[in-house]
Amino acid sequence: MSGSKKEVRKFVLEGRFLNTVGKSTSKPKYMRLATAEGEQLLKISKALRPLIMQNHLEVGSWITVSGKETYKPKKGKRKRKIKTIDSHPTLASSPQSPLLEGKVKAKPKKEKKKESILVCQKSSCCKRGGKAVYQAAKETVAKHELRDRVQVKPTGCMGKCKKGPCLVMQQDKSRYVGIKPEEVPDIIAQRYIAVA
Template sequence: MGKSHQQVSKFALEGRLLGFFDKKNKKAKQLGIATTEGIQTIDLSLSKKERASLSDALNRGDRIRVSGKRKLNLKTGKLKLKARQVLPASPAEICQQYTSASPCQLESETAPAPDKPVKILICQKSDCRKRGGKAVCQALEESLRESGLQDRVKIKATGCMSRCKLGPNVVVMPDKTRYTKFKPKEVPELIAKHL
């Protein structure tokens, strides 16, 4: 299939580990994760050694962060996720569960610097607007003005984020935290958490 029929982007998810599995030979080539958006099956794009250390270090029910590459087949609508990194949800857990220093270093390298500008992306395509995207945008602008944060945060209206039925969709950058079915009343919580 040509690349023109695929949309490739990065993803980052956080949730509870459901387990490692592979349908064919029962090796840890995939993982299941329960997120606020539902259950996801993610292919592991890791070496055998990395997969083995993950299955030893993590237990079912642990909170984890998964990041990697997301491929959307534009013809079929099929979404495929490939994990490049799987870590416990908090940096303290990372350092306790891994003996190697590299996962801790990776976490600190990928954590956003405090002086990076914050962008809040809000889908403004028709489905998200119908579900309240415009009201979310207005509530965010108002709340930022009241808090005096309008100079530190940029609100950007975007095109489709490919989760139309879960709209309105909001993404906070640079940490790529995604919110779905976001309501204007949740704006103060988002500001408190990220700003």
């Protein structure tokens, strides 16, 4: 029974933006679009919803939407979910109407993940100055304003108890053992300040 399976394919529609629909105006779930096929009610992907609110689409703006269409022949139901929106400034209702510039992508840019500096805080390393090494690393990161890129994390045993304290740069797994607190600023400066 191949006719009863749901069909999934891409769709592209062009038309005038009418409005968004949802529980509140700040949380749109659907978009109404006037197209050549008639008025369409299209679901907005979750990743795209905040971007629509930020860009404030003007009613009557010409836009092209694309995404995924699911059709269930057994029920005769068709669902369309918008993944991207393109604006058409040349087809705008008026020259002053603020349109989305370019393409609004469904996935906003991910923030760059912070790099981690791990410092052992188990008893053996702490007896050899692990707490002071941890504090020196935190102070150095704060002093050079690296908090947006680097975080200092206390960890459990790293297996180098007799050579402690132990510090690991997680990005490339560089391990420093038997480190002294006064050496920490130079290590961090070499790695992060020269690069910045």
